[in-house]
Amino acid sequence: MTKNYDLVVIGGGPAGYAAALYGSAAGLKVAIVEENKIGGTCLHVGCIPAKELLETASVLRSVRQAKDFGIAISQDPVIDLSISQNRKQTIIDQLFAGLNSLLAGRDVTIYSGTGLLGANRKIEIQQNGETEIIQGTNVLLATGSTPRTIQGFEIDGKTVMTSDEFLSIEKTPNRVAVIGGGAIGCEFASLLNDLGSSVTLLESLDEILPGCDKDVSTAVRRSFVKKGIDIQTGVQVEGHEGDAEKTTVSWSDKGQQNQLEVDLVVIAVGRAPNGHAAGLNDTEVVVDEKGFIEVDEKLRTNEKGVWAAGDVVNTPQLAHVGFAEGILVVKEILGESPVSIDPSTVPWCIYCDPEVAFAGLTEESAKAAGYTVAISKHRYSGNGRAMIIGETEGLVKVIAEADESGKAGRILGVHMAGPLVTEQLGQAYLAVNLEATVDEVANHIQAHPTLSELFGETVMSLTGRSLHG
Ligand code: NAI
Secondary structure, three states, X not given: OOEEEEEEEEOOOHHHHHHHHHHHHOOOOEEEEEOOOOOHHHHHHOHHHHHHHHHHHHHHHXXXXXXXXXXXXXXXXXXXXXXXXXXXXXXXHHHHHHHHHHHHHOOOEEEEOEEEEOHHHEEEEEEOOEEEEEEEEEXXXXXXXXXXXXXXXXXXXXXXXXXXXXXXXXXXXXXXXXXXXXXXXXXXXXXXXXXXXXXXXXXXXXXOOOOOOHHHHHHHHHHHHHHOOEEEEOEEEEEEEEOOOOEEEEEEEOOEXXXXXXXXXXXXXXXXXXXXXXXXOOOOOOEOOOOOEOOOOOOEOOOOOEEEOHHHOOOOOOHHHHHHHHHHHHHHHOOOXXXXXXXXXXXXXXXXXXXXXXXXOOHHHHHHOOOOEEEEEEEHHHOHHHHHHOOOOXXXXXXXXXXXXXXXXXXXXXXXXXXXXXXXXXXXXXXXXXXXXXXXXXXXXXXXXXOOHHHHHHHHHOOOOOOOX
């Protein structure tokens, strides 16, 4: 007899396991099919390991700064990356065990193997030459994404790596070229620079961090350059030639040829969706030419009862967007008519130094959408807590809709670069998504002295009055 579930999830990353946990909490009988490890890219080769290594870099910066606080360190700090790697793995193992026990505790059946969706929401699970068929009244495709690479750069795990391999390095490379100046490229460039590598960041567009507000990307660029990261924008990377020890990367910059010998090339040029990973033969599911599964705003595919969520659909490729999408699908299945997710207002957090966090429209995108805007920017250099922790670089920028008189109203976007901004985004995200006005937010008290009072100060100055602005 074919086993039947209310919901079968194919893919156990953030979108898949969120749907499984939330669905089972809501009383659905759920199965999840995973060919590798529950937790997906985020837990095993993405967010969690990257942030652990970036925390190591942060501790190193603090130790180097200790003398400013009168704490004498008798020698330059020495880093043993293998210890940080072990620590990283312990964190992953703990989270992995926790996730499995949560799923087990909620009676979610986990199938190990590759799940292939066919007609009538039947899923064939293949593992080690054996197959089993299960059926879902509803099916969620959450097959994720894999790192993209570029022509001329074979991933060998020695001199050429993507994030998959890089996050397990045991030794700090001396000279590195990071190709791609997006979220991953900037996090890795920042990490390597802190660890002591000589870093060149090669980006094909005219600025790093595409999608960020210009003031934010400029702040990060300035800070990176000050730290000694060589940023080359508007370049065309052509190829490389070398061996397992070192290689020479070639690129052109407005017609001028450049070459650089490095010990490691890290490719961070985006992630490709695994749209075809679940077979989908004899279904109406449509996969577009980029590999994304086509869905409507409720994440429904073309096949009745089949949904898709996470990196495999064309929405921001962020773990927390995957969580939100998994939850949305469950609510849809339960007939609760949830509000769709607006991709332009999701929170973004990038953990380079300085950190970047934002939600909502940038100044450019707000103007392009036809808004008349009022803008306020405040720098951390005037913030007491920032001075106390010794990290005064960066800014908060608030973009609000303005009326004909220029008076600021609804907050459209908040963009931050600076100390621990990833932990400060919460209230800004709520303000944008609750469509709060600057007057409403300015009425609230910000604790003092905090880093986050800079957000309150920036909003207050849009009311026409301020304390320190
Ligand atoms: P991305 O799309 O954010 O950035 C890729 C960058 O590479 C772009 O700036 C692009 O212009 C550049 N590029 C593309 N081809 C190139 C070439 N041939 N030569 C030079 N530059 C080239 O992708 P990224 O950074 O790889 O991240 C993948 C996904 O993972 C993103 O969608 C991101 O949202 C997500 N992510 C988010 C993080 C966060 O929010 N903290 C951290 C890591 C990843």
